[in-house]
Amino acid sequence: xxxxxxxxxxxxxxxxxxxxxxxxxxxxxxxxxxxxxxxxxxxxxxxxxxxxxxxxxxxxxxxxxxxxxxxxxxxxxxxxxxxxxxxxxxxxxxxxxxxxxxxxxxxxxxxxxxxxxxxxxxxxxxxxxxxxxxxxxxxxxxxxxxxxxxxxxxxxxxxxxxxxxxxxxxxxxxxxxxxxxxxxxxxxxxxxxxxxxxxxxxxxxxxxxxxxxxxxxxxxxxxxxxxxxxxxxxxxxxxxxxxxxxxxxxxxxxxxxxxxxxxxxxxxxxxxxxxxxxxxxxxxxxxxxxxxxxxxxxxxxxxxxxxxxxx
Numbered sequence: 001x002x003x004x005x006x007x008x009x010x011x012x013x014x015x016x017x018x019x020x021x022x023x024x025x026x027x028x029x030x031x032x033x034x035x036x037x038x039x040x041x042x043x044x045x046x047x048x049x050x051x052x053x054x055x056x057x058x059x060x061x062x063x064x065x066x067x068x069x070x071x072x073x074x075x076x077x078x079x080x081x082x083x084x085x086x087x088x089x090x091x092x093x094x095x096x097x098x099x100x101x102x103x104x105x106x107x108x109x110x111x112x113x114x115x116x117x118x119x120x121x122x123x124x125x126x127x128x129x130x131x132x133x134x135x136x137x138x139x140x141x142x143x144x145x146x147x148x149x150x151x152x153x154x155x156x157x158x159x160x161x162x163x164x165x166x167x168x169x170x171x172x173x174x175x176x177x178x179x180x181x182x183x184x185x186x187x188x189x190x191x192x193x194x195x196x197x198x199x200x201x202x203x204x205x206x207x208x209x210x211x212x213x214x215x216x217x218x219x220x221x222x223x224x225x226x227x228x229x230x231x232x233x234x235x236x237x238x239x240x241x242x243x244x245x246x247x248x249x250x251x252x253x254x255x256x257x258x259x260x261x262x263x264x265x266x267x268x269x270x271x272x273x274x275x276x277x278x279x280x281x282x283x284x285x286x287x288x289x290x291x292x293x294x295x296x297x298x299x300x301x302x303x304x305x306x307x308x309x310x311x
Contacts, residue, residue, distance in 0.1 A: 003272075004034065004078070004081070004101075004102065005030070005101050005102065005268065005271050005272045005275055006101060006102025006103050006104060006275070007100070007101065007102065007103070007104040007107070007275035007276075007278070007279060007282075008086075008098060008099070008100050008104045008107050008108065008111070008255075008275065008278060008279075008282055009098070009099060009101075009104075009259075009261065009271055009274040009275050009278060010096050010097060010098045010099070010252065010255040010259045010260045010261065010274070010278070011026060011097050011099060011260055011261045011262075011263075011266060012094070012095065012096065012097070012257070012260040012261065012262050012263075013089050013093075013094055013095060013096075013097040014094055014263070015091075015092055015093065015094040015246075016091060016092070017091065018091050019085060019088045019089050019090075019097060020085070022097060023083055023085050023099060025263075025266065026083060026099060026266050026271075027080070027081050027083050029266050029267060029268075030081055030083075030101075030267075030268055030271065031076075031078050031079070031080070031081060033267060033268040034077070034078045034268065035076040035077055035078055039077060041065075042065045042066050042067070043065070043066045044063045044064060044065050044066065045063070045064065045066055046061055046062070046063055047061075047062055047063075047064050048060065048061055048062070049062050081101060082101070082102070082105060083099055083100065083101050083105075084099065084100040084101075084104070084105040084108050085097070085098075085099060085100075085108075086098030086099065086100070086108050086111065086112070086252065087112075087118065087252055089224060089249060090223070090224045090225065092134060092136075092224070092247065093224040093247040093248070093249065094246075094247070094248050094249070095120070095247075095248045095249030095250060095252075095257070095260070096249045096250065096251060096252045096255050096256065096257060096259070096260045097249075097252075097260070098111075098252050098253070098255050101271075101275075104275070107282060107286075110286050110290060111253055111282070111285075111286070113290065114253065114285065114286065114289040114290065115191050115192060115220055115221070116191075116220075116252075116253035116254070116285070116289075117191075117201055117218050117219070117220060117251070117253070118218070118219060118220070118222065118249060118251060118252050118253070119216065119217070119218050119249070119250050119251035120216070120217045120219070120224075120227060120247055120248060120249050120250065121206065121214060121215070121216055121217075121246075121248045121250055122214070122215045122216075122217055122227050122228075122230075122231060122244060122246065122247055122248075123212065123213070123214050123215075123244070123245045123246035124212070124213050124214075124215070124231040124234070124235075124242045124243065124244050124245060125211050125212050125213075125242060125243055125245050126143075126145035126148055126210065126211040126212075126213070126235060126238075126240050126241070126242045127142060127143055127144070127145045127211045127240065127241065127242075128140075128141065128142045128143070128241055128242075128243055129141050129142075129143070129232065129235065129241035129242070129243065130243050132225075132228070133225070133228035133229050133231065133232040133243060133244055134228055134243060134244050134245075135243045135244065135245045137243070141241060142241075143235075143240045143241045144240065145210060145211050145238075145240045146210070147239070147240075148210065148238050148240060150205060150208040152238055153205055153208065153213065153234070153238065154204075154205055156234055156237045156238060157203045157204060157205060157215070157234075160200060160203055160230070160234075161200065161201075161202060161203050164199050164200040164201065165201070167196075167197070167199050168191070168192070168199050168201060168220075171192035171194075171196035171197075171199065172191060172192050191220060192220065192221070195221070196220070196221055197221065198219060198220070198221050198222040198223070198226045199219060199220045199221060199222075200217060200218065200219045200222075200230070201218045201219060201220060202216075202217070202218035203215060203216070203217050203218070204216050212245075215231075217230070224247045227244065227247055228243075228244035228247065231243065231244040232244070253285065254278070254281045254282055254284075254285045255278065259274065259277070259278055261274055
């Protein structure tokens with residue numbers, strides 16, 4: 001009998017597919033495999049039936065199966081799984097998409113409260129502007145871009161990073177002159193532990209070949225549309241225009257592209273292995289972050305796997 005997986009895992013969301021369709025596809029595949037696995041045989045009970053022999057009539061004790069528990073009578077054993085979605089990706093974006101099943105749904109909430117960095121590779125193209133900042137949107141204008149150099153682009157990126165660093169310190173609500181601030185900085189825990197506007201913690205240029213360029217963006221509390229708008233604003237700062245041609249998430253907290261399961265791996269065995277492989281680093285990150293901010297969560301975390309095993 002197959003065991004129901006419980007924990008966190010990541011899948012790779014392709015572009016052009018809604019995040020809820022990805023989640024539903026994973027759930028459907030898991031349900032199909034769980035219901036196809038060998039089931040526990042039906043219980044049996046003692047019934048007294050007429051003797052089949054030619055002798056005097058009488059009753060014989062016979063063990064017969066309880067048909068109410070037969071698969072053809074009760075139907076599929078599993079009809080739904082509670083699969084939660086982590087930080088979502090819009091239809092045009094692709095990349096690492098974290099899902100939780102079983103007690104992993106509560107771990108998703110804990111990871112959300114950690115406010116961990118997410119990393120994207122964002123491709124852009126100079127020379128035109130659209131209404132929704134993407135290359136597929138309605139064209140608004142065309143501009144020249146021959147005057148743009150990599151040095152000018154990197155200068156703008158440095159300004160963006162500096163401005164966002166000040167916002168990060170402001171929204172972290174920590175006095176930077178205290179010992180606590182020093183200890184948090186050493187542990188890499190200076191981050192807003194509540195709601196804040198989108199914050200870019202690091203940004204750099206990976207590729208530059210006019211009119212195209214590629215950026216790596218580390219950020220918090222962002223949306224993919226916000227990243228497309230950043231590309232648009234970079235074009236304006238460089239006295240030109242730019243559209244975003246690709247948004248791809250390469251890291252979501254502790255989950256990277258190496259952890260993300262491709263569509264061909266959305267099966268029970270691969271998901272169980274992915275949950276097992278990521279379990280330690282998820283717990284380590286939660287202990288590091290929430291152990292400082294909310295120690296009560298750690299006791300709850302230790303109790304959850306035991307509860308899941310009992311159920």
